Amino acid sequence: MEAPKGEGGLLIAGGILTILAGAVTIILALMVGSIGARFILGGGALALAIIGLILGVISIVGGGFACAGRNFGLSLTGGICATTAAIPVCRPVLLLAILGLVFIAVRRSAFS
Numbered sequence: 001m002e003a004p005k006g007e008g009g010l011l012i013a014g015g016i017l018t019i020l021a022g023a024v025t026i027i028l029a030l031m032v033g034s035i036g037a038r039f040i041l042g043g044g045a046l047a048l049a050i051i052g053l054i055l056g057v058i059s060i061v062g063g064g065f066a067c068a069g070r071n072f073g074l075s076l077t078g079g080i081c082a083t084t085a086a087i088p089v090c091r092p093v094l095l096l097a098i099l100g101l102v103f104i105a106v107r108r109s110a111f112s
Helices: 009-040 043-068 072-086 091-106
Strands: none
Touching: 009 043, 009 072, 009 091, 043 072, 043 091, 072 091
16 A cells, blocks of 8 residues: 555554554444343343444544545544544543544645
8 A cells, every 4th residue: 555645644644543443443342242232231232332333344444545545535434433433432442543533634635
């Protein structure tokens, strides 16, 4: 994957942080869906797991587009989904997602 023209360091860092936040969200959503549905919460845990999976996949796709420097709208959407999914998960993941979103938004001019 080629770096975008000019200074692509922040953009690639934002994409990688968004991908990491999405991956952690997917892992935790699978854990909540498998463990929580059986023992603790029932159907509510399954609904939370499905929402977490969807937001995690969108954030990974958006992070990939940010690393490639294409489609600012989808990259920003991925950062927003990573931030939204990370709010109930844990604070370190939320920090990754917010930093990724800020880095993507700052480098808007680098998108083709």
